Amino acid sequence: MKHFIRKTLLHWRGRLVPEELELGWMPFLFLGYLAFLFFPSLFPNVIGQGYRDVPYGLLGPTLVSIAVFLPLYFLSYRSRGIRAVLCMLAIASLCLILLPTNAFANTYLIYAIAFAAFLDMDLWRRLTWVIAMLSAFLVEILVLRIPLFIFVLTSLIAIAVFFANHFQLENSRKRVALKLSHDEIGRLAALAERERIGRDLHDLLGHTLSLIALKSELAGKLLKRDTVAAHREIDEVTRVAREALSQVRRAVTGIRAAGLAAELASARQMLESDGVQFSYAVGEVDLQTEQETVLALVLREAATNIQRHARARHANAALEAKNGCARLSIRDDGNGNAIVVGNGLRGMRERVEAIGGRLGIESELGRGTRIAIDLPLDLARVGEKGADAPQSMGRP
Numbered sequence: 001m002k003h004f005i006r007k008t009l010l011h012w013r014g015r016l017v018p019e020e021l022e023l024g025w026m027p028f029l030f031l032g033y034l035a036f037l038f039f040p041s042l043f044p045n046v047i048g049q050g051y052r053d054v055p056y057g058l059l060g061p062t063l064v065s066i067a068v069f070l071p072l073y074f075l076s077y078r079s080r081g082i083r084a085v086l087c088m089l090a091i092a093s094l095c096l097i098l099l100p101t102n103a104f105a106n107t108y109l110i111y112a113i114a115f116a117a118f119l120d121m122d123l124w125r126r127l128t129w130v131i132a133m134l135s136a137f138l139v140e141i142l143v144l145r146i147p148l149f150i151f152v153l154t155s156l157i158a159i160a161v162f163f164a165n166h167f168q169l170e171n172s173r174k175r176v177a178l179k180l181s182h183d184e185i186g187r188l189a190a191l192a193e194r195e196r197i198g199r200d201l202h203d204l205l206g207h208t209l210s211l212i213a214l215k216s217e218l219a220g221k222l223l224k225r226d227t228v229a230a231h232r233e234i235d236e237v238t239r240v241a242r243e244a245l246s247q248v249r250r251a252v253t254g255i256r257a258a259g260l261a262a263e264l265a266s267a268r269q270m271l272e273s274d275g276v277q278f279s280y281a282v283g284e285v286d287l288q289t290e291q292e293t294v295l296a297l298v299l300r301e302a303a304t305n306i307q308r309h310a311r312a313r314h315a316n317a318a319l320e321a322k323n324g325c326a327r328l329s330i331r332d333d334g335n336g337n338a339i340v341v342g343n344g345l346r347g348m349r350e351r352v353e354a355i356g357g358r359l360g361i362e363s364e365l366g367r368g369t370r371i372a373i374d375l376p377l378d379l380a381r382v383g384e385k386g387a388d389a390p391q392s393m394g395r396p
Helices: 002-016 026-042 044-048 059-078 082-101 106-116 123-143 148-222 229-254 260-271 289-308 343-354 384-388
Strands: 279-282 314-322 325-332 356-364 369-376
Touching: 026 106, 044 260, 044 356, 059 082, 059 279, 082 123, 082 343, 106 123, 106 148, 123 148, 148 229, 148 260, 229 369, 260 279, 260 289, 260 314, 289 325, 289 369, 343 356, 343 369
Parallel strands: 279 314
Antiparallel strands: 314 325, 325 369, 356 369
16 A cells, blocks of 8 residues: 555656656656745734735635645646746736735745746846846835835845856756766767777787687698698697687676776766865775776675765775775765665675675764775785875875
8 A cells, every 4th residue: 555655656746747857756746835825814913913904814825826836836847948937927926916915925036937947047046037037026015005125125035036046057067077977988888898908808819819720720720741740730729719818707707897086086077066075085996907996896786885875975095904804985974874784885895705805884873974995915915105105185
């Protein structure tokens, strides 16, 4: 039953607000500001005090206005261009129509100006619409002889909401642009890697396969005349083939290996695109290929968890020699106490333990999370500078 209710709610949420906007339930929470429209009816003596000739507190027009507002509100999330402008103006008109009977009708004007921040036009044209709507509101304020502080207060709130939405939109656009840039860099890197692999395999196998073909042909010609020489050439073909197989295996291991330096740079780009400042320092620890791959994969999983769950503002990573081990530490200042033993954490632990290492996690509510991976020094050949002078934390 619970699953059915949740599925139904998500279905209707998607029908009312496009999922691609990634707003979740926020548009529905914003409807809570409609409660201000009922203040005149709940507190008629207080709200009406100081006003003249205006019958505040009539509930009927308020309910009718809400019935008109809700379709316009949800339509605004799906509208672009002229239709978005018309929805905005219709919501602002509700303010002007309801104001003679409701002192808090300016709530609709604030909604309209909030939507103005998302119009598909430059900032100055959007500000022109804001000024036009506030000017119409001022005229009605003067006609109804409502104190000017209502206009001033409404203007301050509306302009603050407008610029908050404007900067949110700009940040969202920058994140999208950065993600596209990151994807393009990844695509170009993958293309360059494929070309490198192609060159390496050509250099590795081209000569070897040519030699095998030549010796095989020679062995075939010698079979009828000199079987001993033919068998010698066949043995040589076998030796060259096995050597080529060994070289291919080493090459494939290198291709599959994930580089820690590349993963650190990728983690910084991913986290900073999401507003998390990420810094790292790498001591001169000479890791084996398998160890570097494991640390890179653990770092990738940790960075993903920080982005998705930690709600952190800062994170850092450090690789150094400590207590007889090569240690990779990953910290964040997020909400902490949110570690769930799932496939990601289990996979990190299994990878580390498979090469003789240890993985420790410390997470405290409100104080962030720290992950430490220790690899034995007899496997991680530590350079002199890594053991004697680890680098300080900071941007590379």
